[in-house]
Amino acid sequence: MAEKRSFYRDITEIAESRIKELIQQAEETAACKYSSFKAAPYLRACAVTVYLAWRDVTDGLHADNDLERLEALVN
DSSP states (O other): OHHHHHHHHHHHHHHHHHHHHHHHHHHHHHHOTTOSSOOHHHHHHHHHHHHHHHHHHTTTTOOTTHHHHHHHHHO
16 A cells, blocks of 8 residues: 555656646746747646646545645646
8 A cells, every 4th residue: 555655646746746847837938928939828738638647547546635736736
């Protein structure tokens, strides 16, 4: 059981970090008036994809309001 808990904790930390990074990049790109193309929607979609993959991989293991916290990051 400890192995599953470690996997869950590790994958949740990785997903949360990546989601935050992608959202930050999306916000920075959206704020840049010299951007040659609109990457912000793409980066936000990538963040949602990370969230959805995390949710599927960790199905049945969610704890400590992680589901709501990560969902809030992508909304």
